[in-house]
Amino acid sequence: MSNHKKPAAWPRAHGRIMTGSPQPVVFRRVVCRYGRSIAVKRVDLTVSAGEHVAVTGANGSGKSTLLRAVLGLHPLAAGDILVGGESANGTSGWMARRRNVAWVPQRLTPGRFPLLVDELLGSAIDCDVARDSAGDLGVAGLLRRPLHTLSGGQLQRVFLARALGCIAGGAGVLLADEPTAALDFAGQEQVAAMLAALPATVIVVSHDRAMSRTCDRIAEMAAGRLRIA
Numbered sequence: 289m290s291n292h293k294k295p296a297a298w299p300r301a302h303g304r305i306m307t308g309s310p311q312p313v314v315f316r317r318v319v320c321r322y323g324r325s326i327a328v329k330r331v332d333l334t335v336s337a338g339e340h341v342a343v344t345g346a347n348g349s350g351k352s353t354l355l356r357a358v359l360g361l362h363p364l365a366a367g368d369i370l371v372g373g374e375s376a377n378g379t380s381g382w383m384a385r386r387r388n389v390a391w392v393p394q395r396l397t398p399g400r401f402p403l404l405v406d407e408l409l410g411s412a413i414d415c416d417v418a419r420d421s422a423g424d425l426g427v428a429g430l431l432r433r434p435l436h437t438l439s440g441g442q443l444q445r446v447f448l449a450r451a452l453g454c455i456a457g458g459a460g461v462l463l464a465d466e467p468t469a470a471l472d473f474a475g476q477e478q479v480a481a482m483l484a485a486l487p488a489t490v491i492v493v494s495h496d497r498a499m500s501r502t503c504d505r506i507a508e509m510a511a512g513r514l515r516i517a
């Protein structure tokens with residue numbers, strides 16, 4: 289279980305402190321490929337329910353690929369990933385993960401699809417908390433804006449707000465890929481504190497040392513392999 293200090297009043301779930309239902313995530317000899325190139329090489333990692341793990345490492349070392357594989361956004365060439373004890377492979381596994389795993393992507397490419405901020409927040413499991421969190425994160429004034437008109441930092445805040453709505457609605461795991469990369473200094477501190485307080489299993493890819501320090505453990509990727517610090 290996570291042992292870091294949790295701020296008393298954050299995050300809120302529509303006026304209440306979030307309780308959550310964290311789930312373990314287990315990687316078993318996971319291999320991911322892009323064609324002939326192997327991006328993730330037999331990675332083993334067990335993240336306990338409620339534990340917060342930072343994944344660091346050089347650019348191109350396989351961090352994002354590993355995270356995306358949990359969601360089924362990248363296929364496994366070998367190995368297995370279990371979320372809450374259930375294998376994450378296959379279509380039915382993916383459907384379950386949509387409910388159990390909150391996701392903050394690294395690169396946001398909504399293109400010109402005419403989706404409004406409020407519609408994205410409305411896709412969270414608990415939309416009320418997502419909208420409240422948008423207020424806490426300073427983007428409540430953007431609800432009627434199409435996603436493609438937002439700045440990188442604004443979009444990142446909107447995805448974080450949606451993820452909070454998913455956790456409040458019962459998702460037990462948060463995967464966040466460089467969630468503070470586009471944020472200003474105040475935003476980086478706010479989000480690091482917010483994630484540290486989350487009642488969820490958290491796997492966060494980050495180059496941000498302050499963010500890594502709020503986690504229980506640091507796992508370092510190097511050329512597709514994982515080393516636990």
Ligand SMILES: Nc1ncnc2c1ncn2[C@@H]1O[C@H](COP(=O)(O)OP(=O)(O)OP(=O)(O)O)[C@@H](O)[C@H]1O
Nearest residue numbers: 322325327345346347348349350351352353354509
């Ligand atoms: N769509 C793709 N096609 C081919 N190779 C890819 C693709 N996406 C990533 N790769 C390669 O896979 C490897 C791992 O990429 P990945 O994005 O997982 O690294 P990362 O550790 O998250 O990097 P960064 O810190 O720069 O975000 C890199 O060598 C990258 O060039």
